[in-house]
Amino acid sequence: MTEILSALELRNLIRSNKWTKPTSGTAPGYVQANLVMIPKEAAFHFLLFCTRNPKPCPILDVLEPGCVEPAIARGADLRKDLPKYRIYRNGVLDAEVPDVTGVFSEEMVSFLLGCSFSFETAMMANGLPIRNIEENKNVSMYITNRTCREAGPFSAPLVVSMRPLEPLQAIRAVQITTRFLLTHGAPVYLGDHRAIGIKELAKPDFGDAVTIRPGEVPVFWACGVTSIMAAISAKLPMVITHSPGHMFVSDLKDEDLTVL
Amino acid sequence: MTEILSALELRNLIRSNKWTKPTSGTAPGYVQANLVMIPKEAAFHFLLFCTRNPKPCPILDVLEPGCVEPAIARGADLRKDLPKYRIYRNGVLDAEVPDVTGVFSEEMVSFLLGCSFSFETAMMANGLPIRNIEENKNVSMYITNRTCREAGPFSAPLVVSMRPLEPLQAIRAVQITTRFLLTHGAPVYLGDHRAIGIKELAKPDFGDAVTIRPGEVPVFWACGVTSIMAAISAKLPMVITHSPGHMFVSDLKDEDLTVL
Numbered sequence A, B: 001m002t003e004i005l006s007a008l009e010l011r012n013l014i015r016s017n018k019w020t021k022p023t024s025g026t027a028p029g030y031v032q033a034n035l036v037m038i039p040k041e042a043a044f045h046f047l048l049f050c051t052r053n054p055k056p057c058p059i060l061d062v063l064e065p066g067c068v069e070p071a072i073a074r075g076a077d078l079r080k081d082l083p084k085y086r087i088y089r090n091g092v093l094d095a096e097v098p099d100v101t102g103v104f105s106e107e108m109v110s111f112l113l114g115c116s117f118s119f120e121t122a123m124m125a126n127g128l129p130i131r132n133i134e135e136n137k138n139v140s141m142y143i144t145n146r147t148c149r150e151a152g153p154f155s156a157p158l159v160v161s162m163r164p165l166e167p168l169q170a171i172r173a174v175q176i177t178t179r180f181l182l183t184h185g186a187p188v189y190l191g192d193h194r195a196i197g198i199k200e201l202a203k204p205d206f207g208d209a210v211t212i213r214p215g216e217v218p219v220f221w222a223c224g225v226t227s228i229m230a231a232i233s234a235k236l237p238m239v240i241t242h243s244p245g246h247m248f249v250s251d252l253k254d255e256d257l258t259v260l
Helices: A007-015 A040-052 A117-125 A167-178 A225-233 B007-015 B040-052 B117-125 B167-178 B225-233
Strands: A030-039 A059-062 A085-089 A092-097 A108-114 A140-147 A157-165 A217-222 A239-242 A248-253 B030-039 B059-062 B085-089 B092-097 B108-114 B140-147 B157-165 B217-222 B239-242 B248-253
Touching: A007 A248, A030 A040, A030 A059, A030 A117, A030 A225, A040 A059, A040 A108, A040 A225, A040 B040, A040 B059, A059 A248, A059 B040, A117 A167, A157 A167, A157 A225, A167 A217, A225 A239, B007 B248, B030 B040, B030 B059, B030 B117, B030 B225, B040 B059, B040 B108, B040 B225, B059 B248, B117 B167, B157 B167, B157 B225, B167 B217, B225 B239
Parallel strands: none
Antiparallel strands: A030 A108, A030 A239, A030 A248, A059 A108, A085 A092, A085 A239, A140 A157, A157 A217, B030 B108, B030 B239, B030 B248, B059 B108, B085 B092, B085 B239, B140 B157, B157 B217
8 A cells, every 4th residue: 555644544544453564654744653651650750751851752742641632633542543552561561462442541641752753754855865764674773871861760771773874964964853853853973883882783772783884974863762761660560652663643744843 | 249150159149148139130141940849749740731831831950859959050959049939828929038948848849940031141142132131121021812731730821021123133033042942942923912912012911011112023932930820820738939030040051952
């Protein structure tokens, strides 16, 4: 199917279980989001963690306890409208399911956090290569030696995604992604990966390795996986997240998130 | 005294009760902040209110319950280092005091929110007039007919500050203040005040009226007073805020807050 879907059409397909795949590249131009659901007792501190670490955890929407319809997608239901969810119990992955209606309760708070798909679209529109998309792979992600600011029981290392670019492309990428403050914004680092504690670029901690061509510089952006690591770090009785790549697709357009 | 003080020197004068005046124009280049202290039971929803209304309530720092030393001013004590505080009980102003050591408790959470002094400095550095400073008055502030997004028990109208500028100056002011995302950022409106529910520019709801010269356009920025109105809207047993103009002076420099 090469038909171009709107966010609403895609969410309807997902809700009726007709779409179970990753959401990358679908409903182009619509903002996709990481989902984290947390018991309400811990919601202040998780919101504080996101506030203190805005580059890896940019807040798009936070719902009242028990609510499932986000302001950024009217009519949506966060319990049903993602293709796949992960349920963690006491910090350990317990299940991967297509629906969390029976698990989510009035006692939980949902967080939607920006993801890098928005700025990837803008980079491609500016003629910059996204190697992982060219090679049909998941983006390379690495755990760095930088730690996020803690909040209550939540802590995490900074996780980054990496895209190789030529020097002039890297400069342009800084300009373009700076506009996308709510989807990780400007890079957090570029150049020698060892300086941020990454041993080997060919061995990412998450996702796939991609080709780095001669003359290319690895450019690193803060990554939403940081928020997942933080959420499970507190070993709460239950945390629900999206499954990697299976994001929530909102009605926001990418340009809605730009600062300039 | 025309001596130029650092933030730390000013905080030390304040702590020893040698400085009891407003902080406007002192320790130039250092970021000044609005202070709101809230019982911890309501802290999640107040943080959510700020998150949902980032233009009037830009978060500079939020402390753990009971903590008084902010990350943005090491060694400082939020109970003593502002020249004047207001204490509200059940939503009503109860007292104005120079120290809240005896009132603040382990049960309270402190919020530091951006204020417009940072972008005023940048505007003046770019040759733009700040009429209220020229006329040695407090900035004109108005309650608009726009409402903020609510969060739990917190609600407020959008309060704006106004500075009159010539059209070309207004365009430059948009560019300059856009960089200061954490101190209210770009204007929220310019031109006909009646369209945002302001009846008469000569009668501000807070602060002083200033001269508007022929050919000048009123330019409106989101204002931190919004956060005070929201904090007291919940009629909590106790809320502590700074007194108008008597801000917390942090160790951050204005340029630390820019996005570009």
